[in-house]
Structure formats: C-alpha cells, structure tokens
Amino acid sequence: MKPKTVENIMKIVLWTSGLATIAVLLMILAYIVSRGIGKLSIDFLTQSPRRMGMEGGVYPAIVGTVYFTLLTIAMAAPLGIAAAVYLTEYSKENFLVKSIRFGNDMLSAVPSIVFGLFGFAFFVTRLKSVTGGWSILSGALTGMLMILPVIIRNAEEAIKTVPREYKEASLALGATKEQTLIHVTLPTAMPGILTGVILGIGRIIGETAAFLLTLGGSILLPTSVFDPARTLAMHIYITAMEVGAMDMAFSAATVLIAVVLILNLLAHGISNRYSRFSSR
Amino acid sequence: MKKILFICAALSITSVMLIGLFVFIEGYPIFTKVGFFNFVFGQKWSPSDNLYGIFPMICGTLATTLGALILGVPLSIFTAIFLSEYAPKKAERLITPAVELLAGIPSVIYGLFGMTMLVPLIREFQKAHPSTNQIQSGYSVLAASIILAIMISPTIINMAKDALKSVPNDFKEGSLSLGATKWQTTWHITLPAAKSGIIAGTVLGMGRAIGETMAVIMVAGNTVKFPDSIFSPIRTLTGNIAIEMAYAEAGTHTQALFGTGIILFIMIILTNIFASRIYRKDAAAK
Amino acid sequence: MTTKIKVENLNFFYGEHQVLKNINMNIEGNQVTSLIGPSGCGKTTFLRNINRMNDLIEEARAEGAIFLDNENILLDTVDVVQLRKKVGMVFQRPNPFPMSIFDNIAYGPRIHGIKDKHKLDNIVEHSLKSVGLWDEVKDRLKDSALRLSGGQQQRLCIGRVLAVEPEIVLMDEPCSALDPISTMRVEDLILDLKKDYTIIIVTHNMQQAARISDSTAFFLSGELIEFGPTLEMFHTPKDKRTEDYITGRFG
Amino acid sequence: MTTKIKVENLNFFYGEHQVLKNINMNIEGNQVTSLIGPSGCGKTTFLRNINRMNDLIEEARAEGAIFLDNENILLDTVDVVQLRKKVGMVFQRPNPFPMSIFDNIAYGPRIHGIKDKHKLDNIVEHSLKSVGLWDEVKDRLKDSALRLSGGQQQRLCIGRVLAVEPEIVLMDEPCSALDPISTMRVEDLILDLKKDYTIIIVTHNMQQAARISDSTAFFLSGELIEFGPTLEMFHTPKDKRTEDYITGRFG
Amino acid sequence: PESQNGAQGGGETEISGSIQIAGSTSVQPLSEELAMAFMSKYPKVKINVAGGGSGAGIKAAQEGTADIGASSRELKPEEKTVKEFIIAKDGIAIIVNTQNPVEDLTLEQIKEIFSGKITNWKDVGGKDAPITVVIREDGSGTRGAFEEIVFGKDAKFTDRAIVQNSTGALRTAVAGDPNAIGFISLGSLNSEVKAIKVDGIEVSKETVLNNSYKISRPFIYMTKDEPTGLVKIFLDFVLSPEGQKIVAQDFIPVK
Amino acid sequence: MSTSRVSLDKEMEDLNCDILRMGAIIEQQIREAVESLTAKDIKIAETVIDRDDEVDRLQEVIEDKSIEMIIRQQPIAKDLRTIFSAVKLATDLERISDIAVNIARIAKRIIGQEYIKPLVDIPRMAKIAQDILRTSLDSYVKRDVEIAKSIVSMEEEIDHLYARVFEDLIAIMTKDASTVHQGVQLIMVARQLERIGDHSTNIGEMAVYLKTGERIKLND
Amino acid sequence: MSTSRVSLDKEMEDLNCDILRMGAIIEQQIREAVESLTAKDIKIAETVIDRDDEVDRLQEVIEDKSIEMIIRQQPIAKDLRTIFSAVKLATDLERISDIAVNIARIAKRIIGQEYIKPLVDIPRMAKIAQDILRTSLDSYVKRDVEIAKSIVSMEEEIDHLYARVFEDLIAIMTKDASTVHQGVQLIMVARQLERIGDHSTNIGEMAVYLKTGERIKLND
C-alpha cells in the first residue's frame, strides 16, 4: 500500500524532473540556433569577417578551429596515452605514481585561464623563437597541457578495465609485453581512450580566455603552425564581447554547435569502429 | 619501449607539474607583499588602490558553486535515474546524444545564453520584487548558479547514468524479485551501488563549476562584494583572474591575480581530497 | 499433494519471436520440479513468467494463463509486488547486495514494512539457520556479504528469499557458478526446504535434476516435450527427444 | 612415451605464503594429464609455472626445477617468450580477443613474424579445422569472435593456441564456463589433440578428468598427494585423502 | 615572424614580410581593419593581430614578443620603457538604456552616480528607480580614462557596480536594463543604447576632436625600440591620411 | 569430514539394509527348506517357495536403487564399487533363494515317502551352508578380508560333506533299486546345498574386492 | 544428432563385442562339453574346462569396462541400463560357462564307462540349450522383444526333455542297480543343460527390460 503510493509519486517526480531538465537543455540549443540560423549562409561559412566581425563570415575561424584542434590532439593524445600506459602497465603502484595521479587529478580541475597564463609566459614569450610567439603551436602546446590530465586519466581507466585475460592470453601465445600492448591492450581500451580525447577536444574547442593569450586570435587564415589563429569560440567571444555583434555571435555559435556535433559523431564513429568487435 | 613510455610519462607529468610551479612562483610574492591573511580575508579589492583582498570572491565562488550544486545535482541525478531506469528505451536513445552534445558546447555559448536570456529574466523578477536587492541588474549569484547548474548537468547526468546503468542487473532483479517496487529498488539498491560513480560525476561537475570562467563572468556581475542574497552580483576567483589579467600591469596586480590562482588551487585540492575521502570510504565498504 | 501452479496454454513472445509454445503443466506444492533442456529452449523465460519478472523486458508478451492457487497471475490486475513476495527467486550467479550480511537478509522484510529491530533479528537468525549459514556467519553479521565465498553467497541469497516468507522459490541454475562442494551444500539445502516450499529449479546438470527433484520437465525450442516424475524420466524417458537429450546425443 | 616435463622439488611462494610444496612429477608426452583438487590447492599456480605466467605476479617466487625437454625452464636465462610459444595456455573463461575470428587465430603467427597472407590463411584454416570449427565459421571469418557461442569461443581459443604450434597445451578449467553440450565438444577435441600435443588440464569435474585424461594428479594444500593413471585413481585411489576428495567426502 | 625586407624607398610591390601586433582587445578590431587595408596594399605582407589585453600588449612590446603592442589605456610611468604611438582617440560615451528619459547629466552628477552617492534616477530627473551602475574592470583603458577624467583623485567607483570586462558585454548590460548606466568606447556606440550629453555636450567625433567633450582616451601602439623597416612602414601608413581615414570610420583620428 | 554426501551415505546404508534383509530371509529359507525336509512339513516347504517372490522383489529393489544412485550421485571409486557389488550380491542371494526353493520343491515331492536313510549329513550341510552365508555376508558388511578368508575352510567342509552324502546315497541306491528315485532327489538337495557354498564364496570374494579392489578366488 | 557421445557409443559397441565373444565361446563350450560326452573324448572335455578361465577373464573385463564407463561417462537412461545389463549378462554367461565345465567334468568322470543308454536326448537338449542361448543373445543384441518371447517355447521343450531324461534314467537305474552311479551323473548333466535354459531366459528377460524398461518373467 504505502510503497505503492511512494512508487507512484516518484514516478511523477522523476518524469517531471527528467523532462524538465531535458527541456531546459534542449531550449538552450533551440534558443541559440534560432537566433543564429538567420545569418547562416554559404557566404558566412566561406568568407572572412569584415568590419570587426560585424559583417562577413567565419571561415578563418572554422579553419583555425580545425587546425588547432587537430594539432593539439595530435600532440596530446600520443603523449597522454603513453603516459597512461606507463602509469598502468610499466610502473608499480608506489607513492610516486600515486602522487603523480593525484597531481594529475588536481590539474584537471585547474581553470583554463591559468594554463593560458602559463602558455603566454612560457610558450609565447620564453619560447618565441621556437613557437613564433602567438601561434597555433603555442596554443596547441598550451591546449595540450590543458587536456593531458583528462586524456591521461581516461586512458588509464580504460587500460585498467581491459580484462586481464586478454593480456594473459596474448602473453601466453608468446607475445612480448610490447606486442600485447599494441595489438591487444590499446585497441581494446580505445573506446575509453577516445572518450578522454573527445572530452579534451570539447575542452579546447570551447576555451577562449586561455587561447586569447596564446593562440593570438588573428582573423587571417593561418598558413602554418607558426601563425596565430582564431577559433570559433574566440571569434564568438570577440564579436559578442568586444564588438557587441550579438547576432553574428549567435550565428557563429550555431556553426560551433554544428562542429561539435560533427566531432561527436566522428568520435562515436571511430569508437564504434574500434568497439565493433567488443559487443556481441 | 619502457624508456620511451617513461619519457612520455615524465614529460607530460612534469610539464603539467610545471604549471603548478609557475602559478606558485608568479603568485607567491603577493603573500609577502600583502600578507597571506590580508589577502585571503581582505574585504576590498582595488588594484589601483593597492587593495588586494579576495575574501568576497572566495565567498562568491563558494556561493555560485553551492548554488550550482543545489540546483544541478538533484535534478541531474533525478534525470539520470529517469533516463536509466524509467524512460522508455526510445526516448533514452534520443535524449542521450542530445545531453552528450550539450556537454561539448563551449562555455561562451552558455554565457551568451545567460547574458541575453537569463539575466534579463531575473532582472524582470527583481523589478517586480524590489525588496530582493538594491542592485536590480539581473547579474547575480542566481544567474551564475543556474548557468553553472545547466553547464554541469550534462556531465553529472552522463556519469550518473553510466554509473546507474553499470549496476549489475543482478542486484536490481534480486531486489525486484523480493517484492520491492521499482523505486524501492532504485533507492535502496541501485543508487547506493552507483554511489561512487555519482559522486565522481558530482565532483567533476563541482570542479567544472569552480573552474568555469567565461560563462560566469558573463552573468555574475563581477562586483567585488560579499554576496548578501542570491540576487547579489558577485565575482568568482576564476572570474577575477580572467577579467583583470588582460589589462593588469606587471607587478603587484599580476601577482595578486596569480595569488588568486594559488588560493583556487588550494580550494580545488581540498575539494578533491574531500571527495576522494568519501570515495575511499565508499570503496572500503565493499 | 495439491497442484500449486497450473499453467494453461502459455505462449510467450519476445516481439515477433515466440519463445514458449503452448505450455500446459501442473506443478505440485511442496515438491521440487526441475526444468531441463538445451540452451535457449526457454527455461529461464518460463521461470520468469511465474513471478512476472519478464514484465521488465519491453516487447515481451504472454498469452494463456498461469494459475497460482487458482488465481491467474498473468492478468494485468495482479499486484506484481505482492506476487513476487509470494514467489521468490534465486539467480544463476550469487547476487548478494553490496551490504552487510544482516542487511541482505533484512532487506526484504524492511521493504515490506518491518522496522522492529527485534523482529528483524529474529527473521535474520531464522533465515540464516534455514540455509545452514547461521553458525558460519553469526559472528560477522555486519561484514559485507561480498566477502563470503561463492557457495555461502548463494545460500545467503536463498536465505534472503526465505526471509520474505514466499510460498514458491524459483531458482535459475543456482549452482552453475559454484564449485562442486558448494553445489552439494546447496543441493542438500534444497532438499531440506522442500517440506516448506514449492521449488522450481532450472538446471543444466542432469544428475543434479535427478538428485534433488521430484518432477522434471524437459523443454525443447519452447515446447514442453515431457513432464513427469524425475526418476522415471531419467530411467525410461517416453519421448525419443528426451532420451537423446539426457543421454547427451543432441545437437 | 617419454617424459616431456619433469618437475623436481618445486616450491612456490606468493610472498611469505607457500602455495606449492616440494612437487615432484614426471609428465609424459602426448598424454593428457589432469590436475584435480579442492579450490585453492594450487592447481592454477602449478599450471602457470609451466609457462612462467606467474612471472607477471609480483612477489611470486619459485624454487626447484621444471625440466621441459631436459631444459630447466625456471632459470632466469630462459627466454620466456619462446617458452610460452612452446607452451600454450587456454583459460577458464573463453577469452577471444575483441577482433575477428580470423585475426584471433592469426594473432599468434603474426606476432611471431608471419606476414604472408597466404600462409596465414593456411594456418587459420588448419587451426580451425583442428578444433572442428572450420565448417561452422568458414563463411564468417571476418565476424567478431565475440559473437560466437561460449563453446565455439573456447574452441577458438584452443585453435588460437594451436596456431603458434606449441608442444604443450595447458588448460585451466577450460569447460567450467560452458554448457554440457559445448563441454562434450571440447572434450572430444582434447582427446583428438592428444596425438599431437602434450596436454595438462585443470578440472573440478572428476568425471571429466576420468573421461579425457591418461594420468591424474591430486593436489591438496599445495602438496601433490597422488599421481597416477587416471582410471586407477578413480577406481582404487591409494591415498585416503584422494578417496575422500573424489568421492565428495571432503570439506 | 619579424622579418622585413622592404627597403625604405624601394618599390611598393617589393615590400614583404610579416608583422605581429598584440594587445588590447579594444584596439584589436581597429588593428585588424588597418592591417587589412595595409595588406591589400602590399599583398606580400602579412599582419597578424592577436588579442590578450593591454597588459599583454605592453609586456609583448617590452619583451619584443610582438613587433607592435597595442594598448587602450595610458601607460603607467613604470611601463614607459617602450616607444609609444597614439594612433587614435576614442571618446568615452556615457550610456543609458534607450527607455531612460534622462538626456543630460553634469560631470558632477556622473561622478556621484558612479561613486554611489546618487542611487536613484529620480535624483537626477528620471523615474523613481534605483540606478544600476555598470563599469569596466580594473585596468581597463576605458575605465582608466573615465576614472581619471571624471573622478580625478577624489572619488571611487561604488562597490555595488556591476563589472563587465568588455565593451560589448557592458553595452548589452545597459541595453537590457532600463535603469542601467555605463560607459563605452565611442566606436562601439550603437542604437541599442543611448549616449547622454555631458554638461550639455553630445558625444561625437567632432566634440571629442575639438576637446569640448572631455571624456576620451588614446589608442596606443608601442614598439620596443625605434621602429624600422616594415614596422615603420606600417606605422607610417597608420598615421598617414589613408590610415587615419580608416580610423575615422569608428574612432577619432589623431591627425 | 563427510558433511556433504550425507544423502549418498544414507542411500548406501539403505542398500546395505536391503541386502541384509535379503540375507536374513534367505538364511531362513535355507533353514526352513531343510526343516521341511526333515520335519516332513509341507506347509513349511510352501512358505519357502512363497517367499521367493519377496526375494525377487528385493533384488529388483536393490537393482533399481543402485541404478538410481548411479544416475543421481555419480559415484566413483569405493562408492561405485559398493553399489556395483551390491547388485552382484543381490544376484547371488537371489540364486541362493532359488536353491532353497528347489530344495523345498524336492521336499514337497519326497515328504510323502519314507526316507531311505536318516537325514543327518544333509541338515549338517544346511547348517554349514547357513554359516557360510552368514559369514560371507558378515565379511561383506564389515569389508573384512580375514572373515572372508575363513569361508575357505567351511567351503571345504561342505564340499567334503557333499562328497560323502553322494557316496552314501549311491551306495544305498545301488543296494536297493527302489531307493533310486528318492536317492537322486536327495543327491540333488545335497548338490544344491553345496552350491550355496559356491555362491557364498562369491560373496566373500566380493568383500575382498570391495576392500582391496582386487579379485581373488576363495574356492579351488 | 549424435555428433557427441561418440566415445560412449564406441565403448558400448566394444562391450557388446565382448559379450558376443563370450557368448560364442560359451556356445562352443556347451557343444564341446556334450561332444566330449558323446564322443568320449577326454581332450575335448579338457579344452572346455581350460576355456573357463578365458570366460572368467572376459567377465572381469566386461565388469571393469562397465565401471569405467560409469565413472567416465555418467550414463543415464538407456545407456546406463545397457551397461547394467551387460554386467548381469556376463554373470549369466559366466554361469553357463561353469555349467559347460561341470558337464565336461562329469564327462571326464564317466567317459571310461560304457553308457547305460545311448545318448540321444542329452545331445538334443544340448542342441536346444545352444539354440536358446543363441536366440537369447540375439534378442539381446537386437533388443527384440519378439525374439526374446520365442525363448518361452524352447524353454518348455528343454524342460520337457529334461523330465523325460530324468524318468528314463530313473527307470534304467531302478532296473539295474549298477547303472546308478552313471545314471545320477547323466541326470546331473541333463539338469545342467536345463539350467542353461533358465539362464538364457534371464538373458531374454534382460533384452525385454532393455527395450521397454520393464521386468517380465519369460519362464513359468
């Protein structure tokens, strides 16, 4: 009798809260897209901004976003995965490893502006001769540091959950530790590793403050990693905040949402490719 | 191979550590110049007058974070329960990617939304209820909390849902087969079993709430003042760094901003230690 | 002996896929009935119809009737919570809740509204004694149930079911995750419980079915091929398919 | 028949805890030897000594000698990768890699440097034929191995081992996760493999040991209590403890 | 980076190389426009404009990280180690919501409103409504100029003021709040908000240029050393009538 | 140690009881068969014959139980040997019962006649036959090799007695042709009693087999 | 269907072969035992006696194999019944072999004498005994209830013959006292041959049991 009443009440509560939350989330999407869709056009996607972003398009920002994201991931993913492999497979669980992990956890919660400051002081200023000052490279190095903790942590977890039996089976076939790692452990852990990478992409794609300090924010089309660039998020920030061109900002935001959506789908695709065999 | 891996590990870890060191070195002088106590508990922040007290911002950070958790966590967990236990499969399949998408949306966009949608709403509310606060701008703890709550909810929902889903069906069926109702099962079995995952999600969300810069700046009002109601505008620690760093002149002002970073660091470390305490306690019970 | 469960023309579908085909069966009270048959023949599905556990699966649909004490439990009007209280279930892998031994047993009674500490103590002691676990664990009732051995865990799960005082206990391959010695213990327990409960057990182990059950039902591709006294079945099965299956000349 | 493996005064420790005590044993080539004994008696540990799989465990330490074709494989100088190539291992739960059926079998040969597609095709076909899986899967070699049934997976795992052409195959309860029909298949396979390989198998199932093995070793608390021809052991065990164990009067 | 090979007097078409400008985000849009014009004139030249803020711009100029640093505020005495070039002036408009009936305020009233002495519009001839003060962050050029000219040494911003860290954000804040008052760069003024007269003088390029409107601040380019080569050509371009014409689109030319 | 396997042990105990019950009946059958002969009591002979059904049924019960136990308990080693030998034992016992019945039948046939000689050796043989049977069952129950071996001498004694009875009767028949019919019948009786010895020896052999797993021959 | 269980089937086949081999030997033993009697050939009698060991060994083999199969294969239902009956069959066959040996022993004892009557019925009985044995084994191998039932009439025939031989011999012995010794021996032979019928009937009953799981009586 009583549990039944509770059950019914909870059903209502859960449905309402569930639907409400989702409604709010979807509303935000709808709001942004509805405000931004108006200005969207082929020109918007393929032209450079004019009049401080009040006119023209977002082409360089799209290109900048892609270049920058790819470079960052290309640097962070291998390094982070390698570090995770070292921590999980090649080191004993001692104090050092534990403190490294703790430090790593700390850093994953450090606000990105701090990374920006570091990047500005170190990569932009100190290593100017190498990085070219404000540049995709400086930004990517900063971004790499920003997302390394996330990638390391996720990769670690993913590698840890690879069933021991897989590794043992491989070793028992006479494979070396390295062969086992490359052919069995990493492919099996790939979906989890990718989750970390996706989270990382999400973080750098959405960050503005840190990259204003390191990536520069030039609206010119970057031609090399030594050029500064502007990501969509930065572009949105500048157009909305400095210029106050809200409509342009919302249009750029719509484009950015599309980019995130595409990246998500892509990541899911890759993840599915790898996990094609791990589900029945 | 092992050496290469070690170099990678060392490289990534040390560079990541460097940042901590960098912030510390850059920010440490402020404590000698102003004094740790004055810095942390000082009420006034006015770099042009050489006043560097960040206490209102610490409170602002705590207030927005707390607000975000209060607003976001229960609702997110309920939503997660809804998605994992109650929602029809098809609905779940539709909603989940949407939630994932929201987790990947940049904070500027949330800020834009907050600034153009939420703040005016709150302002209207304040105008209708003038007693709420003398400053009726809409920029407020509430706005920041709501935006943060919305921002962290995809994270919490996703993690909590995964945790709930990974509770072995065995447990749930065991409970149901004893004549427990669905809610009894969820409450007594599934939630406790998923606790660590949910806590991890919450901690992650909290980390994001504490560390979030851009969206907060855009809706919080950034007034360096002790918040006396949820309608007070406030400035957070991260907001302080992000707002002023761009124009701060080298020297005390910059150091003060880095010092803010150190305090932020310490707060995050404390939160993490606290969280891992809970986490470990929970793990020990199993 | 009286008929406890009467299955009439039971058909069961997962979406389009018919998994049980026109099952008719009378299951006696205070007996052990075992269900045997090759993998995928529908044993688990049948079992989970008896406590409506299949309700949890979307697209699952049952036709026909199952009478429990003359009440058709397949009707929508039936209170499944009450039904499941009456029809306990033990699963293939021991699945104690991640709580203390005490709380595991007390879970059911608490759910059903018993708050009194003293009463709960009694129930826990009695249930643990019924499954022969009391002496083994009485000094560590507050310990996590997950620290028990597999066999102990499975007996705990049986005790957990007994604590809500069911009339029928369904068991889905309760020993398949256990070592031989634990298996023997659980079998002894089942034989012991027979006098108070009606037990239906799914097993892949012919010898186990022979050891513990009074009647045996042989399922094949969703059909009930043969149902009768266990020893007769293992001695002189009537159907060629039963014979082939139990002598291992199958598939 | 010649002695393939000669174990001399083998002692094995996990840290302080001695798990194997002075084992002496001669294992014949081209025979099936089964290891039986209660849970925790050291069967797995013994098995994993033979391919040095215990190397993976920190704090594990072996004393004494195991001669494989007169070479002491416990020496530090032994190339464990070569050893493991020679001594294959099949695990309790079927553990195919999350790859295609083809890649699972080809994994070992590829690891050992065979790149030639044609050669690999041959190896895969041959191995799958050896485990009687070829006809069942030849049309879906590119499918995920995880989509096979439990019994097929386990045979695939055996095939995977055979593909690296070992001389000895170690099996740790290879049927405990399988249904009776799959078990029978695997047993038939083991009997079939005997002519080409030396097989050592851990099992909890006395009847299985009796069915498939030529010799049986009974372990108890890390000691080798009795070792001899299987049927003799199950017919007229020499040691009271063996008798108690195999007749189920134990623990 | 800082390569230059255009000889001073050489043919225009031969001028090539790249320049890095960094600093104030307020100057950034203007810099971009100037750079565009320059680059279309000299196609082989590439000018990158980065943001980062005035602080970063000053630092970049000091350390030579950028060829040109940009600042939207006056340099502090201790920062004056670099070469400064005022390339434009920016009037600072006092803005209120378009619904606000108030049209004109005295400098004194503005001072009292922003320092928190006057908190209701009715005290300055408006409706009975509390004033929402919106200001820029500490260190901002706009704020610095406002503070210097309006407050002098004897007043401070009220601690109840809403702080926004960019022109657009501030304008949005005022545009949305009927009771708000704030200040933004003249170049960013648009129809969303209403600029009020200060002591009866409307803010415009002319009034700023003829110094009748008092509240303004300079946009400054800085170089580490005396500019040479391409940087000099660019600076010359910016200060030339051609460059100043571009400046004049939104800001106040210095020449 | 044996906390488990209680049910197997109980069933095995049961089986043993059945065998002992069978043994008891058969012993009585032997005694009564010979008694009917000596006491010339046709009633007794008839009870002996009637009880054969009971013995047959017991044998069936033992066989069925054994099969069930094998199905259910998967016995091995000693357990399986025990069950196996129980079945064989039951066969032997059933044969002994048949023998008693045969004797009773012969008794029924010749009770009406005057005996051609006083029945001394035959009752003595019967006595020994019962002893052997009891001893063999004893050795079986106790799994005692020594007791089993003690059968050998008894067996020799009964063989010896048989030879004597045979000689005596042949002598009588040769002397007096009218005794031939009864003489042949009595020889048959003696022969049957001697067979009991053989069967009992089998039982003793089983005891040894059970204990040691070895097959030995206790006769010849 | 039976892809699995090959090894059990093979072993069961093996067991059957052993039984048939045993049957073949025993048939020969019966034939030879009676032949030694009729042909007065002591050599033949001795081979019969010698072969008993072989039969005993075969019985042991069958028993051991059966036990092994039970240990290994956990047979159930028909499989278990088959193994079980194989063991019982072997017991019966071994007894028949013993009977042949007994006949051969008697033959050895009386071959030296002149027969008190021409041996007509006894060879005929032997012939029928062999037939019954063959038929019963046939019914067993084929699990054929009809064949098994055909044993009944043969059994009656052999019983009938035995009665005649008995009457004849008693008559002869009563007429001529000197024939008593040999007469008794021949009666024994006839009696033994009649027992073969009984044992064979058992085998037939087993066939029925195997096929139907029911126990029937084929005699009386």
Ligand SMILES: Nc1ncnc2c1ncn2[C@@H]1O[C@H](COP(=O)(O)OP(=O)(O)OP(=O)(O)O)[C@@H](O)[C@H]1O
């Ligand atoms: N949730 C489900 N949805 C669709 N089909 C299902 C579902 N669960 C089971 N089935 C199918 O129903 C049939 C019967 O399944 P069930 O689990 O009852 O078999 P079982 O006899 O218990 O087999 P096992 O011995 O392997 O446990 C199988 O063909 C199975 O594939």
Ligand SMILES: Nc1ncnc2c1ncn2[C@@H]1O[C@H](COP(=O)(O)OP(=O)(O)OP(=O)(O)O)[C@@H](O)[C@H]1O
């Ligand atoms: N990694 C380890 N560290 C310490 N002790 C271990 C480890 N692995 C096993 N042991 C101990 O060694 C003993 C033997 O273990 P082992 O796994 O060899 O037993 P087993 O005979 O294979 O048992 P089972 O039948 O349960 O598989 C046990 O007491 C076990 O607790």
Ligand SMILES: [Mg+2]
């Ligand atoms: Mg099932």
Ligand SMILES: [Mg+2]
């Ligand atoms: Mg093991």
Ligand SMILES: O=P([O-])([O-])[O-]
């Ligand atoms: O320096 P400002 O951003 O205030 O122009």
